[in-house]
Amino acid sequence: MSxxxxxxxxxxxxxxxxxxxxxxxxxAKGLAVRALKPIVSGLDxxxxxxxxxxxxxxxxxxxxxxxxxxxxxxxRFRAALSPDMAARRxxxxxxxxxxxxxxxxxxxxxxxxVIEGVGGLMVPLDDSxxxxxxxxxxxxASIVPLLVVGSYLGSISHTLTTLxxxxxxxxxPRAIVVSESLSAPVPLEETVETITRFAGIETIALPRNGEPxxxxxxx
Numbered sequence: 001m002s003x004x005x006x007x008x009x010x011x012x013x014x015x016x017x018x019x020x021x022x023x024x025x026x027x028a029k030g031l032a033v034r035a036l037k038p039i040v041s042g043l044d045x046x047x048x049x050x051x052x053x054x055x056x057x058x059x060x061x062x063x064x065x066x067x068x069x070x071x072x073x074x075x076r077f078r079a080a081l082s083p084d085m086a087a088r089r090x091x092x093x094x095x096x097x098x099x100x101x102x103x104x105x106x107x108x109x110x111x112x113x114v115i116e117g118v119g120g121l122m123v124p125l126d127d128s129x130x131x132x133x134x135x136x137x138x139x140x141a142s143i144v145p146l147l148v149v150g151s152y153l154g155s156i157s158h159t160l161t162t163l164x165x166x167x168x169x170x171x172x173p174r175a176i177v178v179s180e181s182l183s184a185p186v187p188l189e190e191t192v193e194t195i196t197r198f199a200g201i202e203t204i205a206l207p208r209n210g211e212p213x214x215x216x217x218x219x
Contacts, residue, residue: 002113002142003143005138006019007120009147011123014206019059020056027061032111036115038115043073048069084127099125103138107141146175151184153185156195174202175204176201180210188207
């Protein structure tokens, strides 16, 4: 099964929900899955219980407390900005080589491993690299991408643009998960049908708080 990399066409769309759901479903199948969200912005102790690392810790069955954040998230920043900006606010930077090594080392130990990206596919990590560069650098781990998108107005274009960039870099997603947006102007199923027609790969509807079978994608 190797390494599953959950990425997106944007931020606040549902990557963490999907990652946590996938972890729970793989665990239910008896697999010793582990999860990483190596980079997280907008994290502080006061609101930790509602954070992305907390959701992954809960899915893994780990104690949800701030001191355990390092289990899933090594690079943590307080400002809710792109990683390069958030790191700069703290006089820090993300060592891209160390990030890649961290993920490859964990991938060599854990199978399956779920890695959740940060923001959308083209979010900057430092002065010159993006999430896309990160995914390309993880190809030795035989990553299997999973693309999470929304159903808001404009999402179809954003989805197909993201998919085109991924395909140009030999990062074909196993599937596209369409997470229902509160502001969606049309029924979720219509958006899924259109994306499926243009993308030509399996596209899964994710209603609000829904739990589609994602683990079967990786059997």
